[in-house]
Amino acid sequence: MEHGVWRMEHNGSPHCGVEIFFNGELEDLLPETGKEKYITVESRGKRSVKDLVQSMGVPHTEVGGIRVNDAWVEFSYLLRDGDRVDVFPISPRAKTADNPLLHRCEPFKNPGFVCDVHLWKLARRLRLLGFDTRFNPGWDDADLADISQKERLILLTRDRGLLMRNKVTRGLLIRKTDPEKQVEEVLRRLEIDKNVRPFTRCLVCNGILEPAALEGEFFEKKLKAHIPPGVLEWCKEYHFCPSCEKVFWKGSHYEKLIGLVEKYLGELEGGRQCQPPCVRFVGNWHCLFPTFILFIQPLPVLNPSTGNREAGRTLRNPG
Ligand SMILES: [Zn+2]
Numbered sequence: 563m564e565h566g567v568w569r570m571e572h573n574g575s576p577h578c579g580v581e582i583f584f585n586g587e588l589e590d591l592l593p594e595t596g597k598e599k600y601i602t603v604e605s606r607g608k609r610s611v612k613d614l615v616q617s618m619g620v621p622h623t624e625v626g627g628i629r630v631n632d633a634w635v636e637f638s639y640l641l642r643d644g645d646r647v648d649v650f651p652i653s654p655r656a657k658t659a660d661n662p663l664l665h666r667c668e669p670f671k672n673p674g675f676v677c678d679v680h681l682w683k684l685a686r687r688l689r690l691l692g693f694d695t696r697f698n699p700g701w702d703d704a705d706l707a708d709i710s711q712k713e714r715l716i717l718l719t720r721d722r723g724l725l726m727r728n729k730v731t732r733g734l735l736i737r738k739t740d741p742e743k744q745v746e747e748v749l750r751r752l753e754i755d756k757n758v759r760p761f762t763r764c765l766v767c768n769g770i771l772e773p774a775a776l777e778g779e780f781f782e783k784k785l786k787a788h789i790p791p792g793v794l795e796w797c798k799e800y801h802f803c804p805s806c807e808k809v810f811w812k813g814s815h816y817e818k819l820i821g822l823v824e825k826y827l828g829e830l831e832g833g834r835q836c837q838p839p840c841v842r843f844v845g846n847w848h849c850l851f852p853t854f855i856l857f858i859q860p861l862p863v864l865n866p867s868t869g870n871r872e873a874g875r876t877l878r879n880p881g
Pocket of ligand 1: 764765766767768769803804805806807808
């Protein structure tokens with residue numbers, strides 16, 4: 563077997579030489595010289611397998627299991643001279659009862675996300691699918707790591723260094739650059755397609771949408787003035803966002819957005835979600851699309867920094 567040699571000399575002793583192999587999609591993260599082969603790494607002093615893995619450019623959040631000399635180990639395992647290490651991504655191969663990292667391979671029950679500043683288009687698409695997705699362009703790396711830890715949110719980023727922080731225990735390194743492909747990547751790798759609840763969140767602020775009654779003081783004073791008369795004549799169902807006060811109804815872009823949702827789900831392996839997603843997930847189209855939301859006529863909203871009212875943006879598609 564061909565061997566690559568990465569020399570990582572540490573001060574101290576004793577000498578420790580190990581071989582390490584990155585399986586599956588982890589290989590994407592290696593330079594060409596490290597692919598499809600065991601890599602020999604020589605170092606000195608005690609070193610955990612987690613430290614070794616991350617020093618080779620693979621964030622710990624990408625790892626679903628590690629075997630050393632054919633036995634599953636924890637991240638804290640201290641390497642010994644002559645060890646042979648196999649690193650697995652979060653994948654079916656790592657789903658065995660004796661893997662101490664097995665919990666990393668289980669689909670998240672209620673996945674929520676925090677996206678870094680470069681992934682705002684992905685954030686809006688995840689909101690379209692109903693996922694709790696936090697995003698603020700003012701958050702720096704430390705903020706993102708804090709929020710991910712405190713709120714138990716999955717940190718989505720293309721920055722490996724950010725995912726290597728100790729605080730970050732839930733994260734996903736996004737490989738794709740196209741936002742449409744990124745959505746598929748998140749659904750497929752985290753196996754969360756069953757959690758999709760389209761059109762239940764505000765794309766702008768992440769608020770949970772609520773149905774709006776077509777009568778009463780709230781409708782007369784707040785909503786009605788912002789719905790074009792022509793729309794009121796044919797549309798009898800509206801939703802609004804309690805957080806930013808935008809109002810939603812089924813507009814001309816609704817069919818396009820349904821098409822987007824079906825496309826995201828249909829691109830998963832085997833196309834098993836190709837059918838209308840509501841049928842698969844809820845069993846009734848009207849359960850998942852109880853009223854036809856979309857699309858937006860902005861209401862004046864309070865600017866949180868100034869307290870002044872300002873017009874919201876008109877959304878036409880996820881971004
Ligand atoms: Zn909102």
